[in-house]
Amino acid sequence: MSYADLFNLPASPYFLSHSVGCLAKKSELSLAENFLTPWKLSGGDAWQNWLNTVDLFCTALGQLLNANSTDFCPQTNLSSGLTKWLMALPTHSHKIRKRKVLMHEDAFPSMGYVVKAMQPLGFELVLIPAAESAANIQTWQRYVHGDIHCVLATHVHSNTGQVSPIQSIAQLCRQQSCYFAVDVAQSAGILPIDLSLWDVDVVFGSSVKWLCGGPGAGFMWLNPQSIEQLTPMDVGWFSHNDPFAMEITDFQYANGAKRFWGGTPNIAPYALALGSLQTILNIGLKTIFAHNRRLIELFLQGVNEGLLHPVDLANMGGTLCLEMPATRSEAICQRLDSHNCYFDTRGNVMRLSFHIYNSEQEVALLTDVFNQQ
Ligand SMILES: Cc1ncc(COP(=O)(O)O)c(C=O)c1O
Known part of the structure; x- marks a missing residue:
């Protein structure tokens, strides 16, 4: 059983834990x-x-x-x-x-x-x-x-x-x-x-x-x-x-x-x-935090050079807050929507959160979406 099995998850990738975390089955x-x-x-x-x-x-x-x-x-x-x-x-x-x-x-x-x-x-x-x-x-x-x-x-x-x-x-x-x-x-x-x-x-x-x-x-x-x-x-x-x-x-x-x-x-x-x-x-905060950092690093490594502003991993919470020009943001939002991804934007900042229930496959999908021209 994976940690993701401990939660009720929507059918498509959920990157919105900064808004509402998914319902734990034990709840x-x-x-x-x-x-x-x-x-x-x-x-x-x-x-x-x-x-x-x-x-x-x-x-x-x-x-x-x-x-x-x-x-x-x-x-x-x-x-x-x-x-x-x-x-x-x-x-x-x-x-x-x-x-x-x-x-x-x-x-x-x-x-x-x-x-x-x-x-x-x-x-x-x-x-x-x-x-x-x-x-x-x-x-x-x-x-x-x-x-x-x-x-x-x-x-x-x-x-x-x-x-x-x-x-x-x-x-x-x-x-x-x-x-x-x-x-x-x-x-x-x-x-x-x-x-x-x-x-x-x-x-x-x-x-x-x-x-x-x-x-x-x-x-x-x-x-x-x-x-x-x-x-x-x-x-x-x-x-x-x-x-x-x-x-x-x-x-x-x-x-x-x-x-x-x-x-x-x-x-x-x-x-x-x-x-x-x-x-x-029960999962342990260390495990959750380490998983978050691993997925963020995977994402940052996967996105083509020059497409993102530098991210200060040492001074950030669990959410990637990515600032980008409106035209690029719109294109990415459309592609994320086409995959029914859960995410949000605040002004020119796109927010993506990785919790214990997010997977490497979901990060791979994200990097593909970001790398498409
Ligand atoms: C940093 C921060 N503080 C507070 C809140 C919510 O405050 P309240 O519980 O008063 O609605 C949020 C909700 O998004 C938040 O992100």
Whole structure:
């Protein structure tokens, strides 16, 4: 059996894992076993099972990212997590009058929308221009100053594939006393991540892309060193230290990351994503990453010289983001469409992702398509 057999795959080559990862077969079973069956068999008594499922999801995430399961909190998506976290930051900071949030112009727009919408609360979006490379620490050194309240770095940028140097940015943020948040939507499940080495305040992620767990099973990881300073405003009984205390006048924050949880939690997306996370863990991230790199290298070796801009393999995520003139891009798109390939374009950039379920034959097809004149 090949690793590809562990997933439900469309009939033609799928290069869209940066958009939506394919459904792991174990996910369907996990949804039935950890969500539907307990409900069918025991009605409201399913809660114990359901909460255990979320715990298992957090444990699996901890294994993947080398962190403690109790430092994760489920969130519907990254934007919502960012909103809650910004609102929870201490307000006694000396920088409070100018709560500038710095991100690169290539960050996912939704993250910028959050800060824009929070302008009435004193937040201000500051963007590093797209022309300056996010992969270069000198770029961040130019912009991370003492007047920045918080930095949000995108680990892997969705439209360029560039990787931000997280550990170096973290050092910079510590020197300048800025909070530091990281978006791992495009890196979790494909690049090795060790949160114990990052020294960041918060990490936001989802299961949609390389984790193959579908929408709805987002998460945030909170640095246990600073969690006690955070006072989320969007709360509910699952943010309470004792959810079953039921004393309306006495709200006490949960001790750890779960203070960000809110009211009655979502279960189904986590039951589903648990199956895909377990699949990814069983295969092993090293294997997935090595496979991705091998296929990218095969592609780059196969494409005739001069047809592509140089690709910086050392500073890129799992997606090939290929910039090319419109006429060439149109011709290639047509040929890919004729093979019913799944891929996409953003402006003049074509995006192609290689996951564990992609094969050398698919890469050979791609190189043929690119080499045709
Ligand atoms: C880098 C990055 N961040 C965030 C998101 C999604 O954010 P949200 O979960 O808020 O929809 C995406 C989705 O494509 C992304 O590529």
